[in-house]
Amino acid sequence: MARGLFITFEGTEGSGKTTQVELLGQKLESRQPLMVREPGGTELGERLRDVVLNSGMELDGEAEMYLFMAARRQLLQELITPALALGRIVIADRYHDSTFAYQGGGRGVPVGWPATFPRPDMTFLLALPVHKGRERQLNAGKSADRVERESIEFHNRVAAEYERLAAAEPERITRLDASESREAVHHKVMSRVKPAVDALS
Numbered sequence: 001m002a003r004g005l006f007i008t009f010e011g012t013e014g015s016g017k018t019t020q021v022e023l024l025g026q027k028l029e030s031r032q033p034l035m036v037r038e039p040g041g042t043e044l045g046e047r048l049r050d051v052v053l054n055s056g057m058e059l060d061g062e063a064e065m066y067l068f069m070a071a072r073r074q075l076l077q078e079l080i081t082p083a084l085a086l087g088r089i090v091i092a093d094r095y096h097d098s099t100f101a102y103q104g105g106g107r108g109v110p111v112g113w114p115a116t117f118p119r120p121d122m123t124f125l126l127a128l129p130v131h132k133g134r135e136r137q138l139n140a141g142k143s144a145d146r147v148e149r150e151s152i153e154f155h156n157r158v159a160a161e162y163e164r165l166a167a168a169e170p171e172r173i174t175r176l177d178a179s180e181s182r183e184a185v186h187h188k189v190m191s192r193v194k195p196a197v198d199a200l201s
Contacts, residue, residue, distance in 0.1 A: 004084040005196055006118060008095040011126035012159050013148050014133025015178040016185065020126065021093045023186045028091075028197065034083040038094040039071035042078050053145040061107035068099055069114070076117065084118070087200065095120060097165055097173075102147065105161025106154045121196065124189055125166050126178035130155045 007024070009017040018037075025035045039049040048071040051057065052064060059067070072095070083090050096117050104111035113119070130152060137144065166173040174192055176185055 004086065004088040004090060005200060006080070006084055006090045006092075006120045006122075007193065008092045008097070008120040008123045009126065010094060010097045010101070010123055010162060010173075011178060012101075012128060012130055012133050012155055012162065014136035015126035015128040016136075016182060017093055017126055019182055020124065020185060020189060021091055023182065024091055024189055024193065027186075027190060028089060028193075031089055031197070033089040033091050034079060035091045036075060036079060036093070038075065038092065038098065039068055041075045042071070044074045045071040053147060056146070061103055061109045064107070065099055065103040065109050065111065068103070069096075072096065072099075072117065073114075081118070089197065089200075092120070095123070097123060097125075097162070100165055101158045101161045105164075106150070106158045120172065122192060123169075123173045124192075125162055125173050125175045126185070127159075127162070127166075127175050128178035130159055132179065 009021050011017050021035060021037075025033055039045045039052060048067050052059065052067050080090050080092070096113060100111050103109040133155075134152075137148070163175075166175045174188075176188055178185060
């Protein structure tokens, strides 16, 4: 059976994940990659996104984690797993490392990696000081969601957990300096992605 390529992007708020996902998708357009975001991409995922990020509800940290994971499982079942089975490239704006970082590092919830959640072939961590990410969002005029409005201490814990994850899995996670230009970051992404794409049948 064919096996595609599963690429994920991670990072704190304002680090440029969505921009890099879009640039990579454009570069690989001829291969028709599947591009997804978390939470979202399915009817369940979009509804849970609204609950978790925009409803204004107070959520227990562990309950929040399971809502994100439910959205992720549905996205895997409906879109990601079938695409990979067909040999397609999947590019995700966030995946399970976000749960380790935000609910694990940020909220102190015990987090594991479910057996039914495939590990990405490669993950790019866009590393940026938390205060710089906030400045970018303010300059862009972006209104903050429930998670983005958390304290600077929370976001520093998230950033620290991302660094721990990158150090623990250097063969999968490529740490990139997100303070560089978008073009410079994209060039480094492509230097890692191109050999893997070329190796696909």
